[in-house]
Amino acid sequence: MIKKAIGRNAVKRLFFVIVLMLVLSSPADAAWNRTQIGGGSMKRYLHDVDGDGRVDSLTVNCWYKNPGGNGSSNWQAIDTGWNETKSNGVYQVGHTNMITLVDAGRAGDINGDGLPDMVVGTYGWDAEKGVPENMRDSIYAAINPGHEGEWDLYYIGKLPATEDGVETLAIGDLNNDGFPDITAGGE
Numbered sequence: 001m002i003k004k005a006i007g008r009n010a011v012k013r014l015f016f017v018i019v020l021m022l023v024l025s026s027p028a029d030a031a032w033n034r035t036q037i038g039g040g041s042m043k044r045y046l047h048d049v050d051g052d053g054r055v056d057s058l059t060v061n062c063w064y065k066n067p068g069g070n071g072s073s074n075w076q077a078i079d080t081g082w083n084e085t086k087s088n089g090v091y092q093v094g095h096t097n098m099i100t101l102v103d104a105g106r107a108g109d110i111n112g113d114g115l116p117d118m119v120v121g122t123y124g125w126d127a128e129k130g131v132p133e134n135m136r137d138s139i140y141a142a143i144n145p146g147h148e149g150e151w152d153l154y155y156i157g158k159l160p161a162t163e164d165g166v167e168t169l170a171i172g173d174l175n176n177d178g179f180p181d182i183t184a185g186g187e
Helices: 002-024
Strands: 045-047 056-058 062-065 076-079 086-088 091-094 102-108 117-122 138-143 152-158 168-172 181-185
Touching (some): 086 152, 091 152, 117 168
Antiparallel strands (some): 056 062, 117 138
16 A cells, blocks of 8 residues: 555656646747748748758748858848749749749659759639739649759649639658659639
């Protein structure tokens, strides 16, 4: 009986110590540093874009190279090339205002080189967004070159019968063939 009581008390004390440690280390008490990285795009992805071991900040128009150290300053903006009107074959793949045309996006390795690439989907008809007719409801990919320089841009396809454009995207190997697949959806 005494051994069981001692055991319960020890467990209670251990539980109290664990709870106290969690409370004392809570993020609410931690000192957070604020660092502004580039412009105001809400569509950002955090990945090691150039393979240098540091997490960079990636947007449609550019990526911001992590300077290392405490990362508080000197985040260099590097253009992806997606914010220029350009074509790949017969398909328009870039636009001077591409960031405002993008409704959904994901970053992930789609070509197997270990670096994050981007897949985005555009809005459908929306007078306010001004999406060109040939770019509505469309899915595009940008292949990361792994260094400073323009990304290779590709038209993947168009979602049929959408109302509001490509609203969701995912990257993953759905059929277990060792290659990433892209899924997309909309209303």
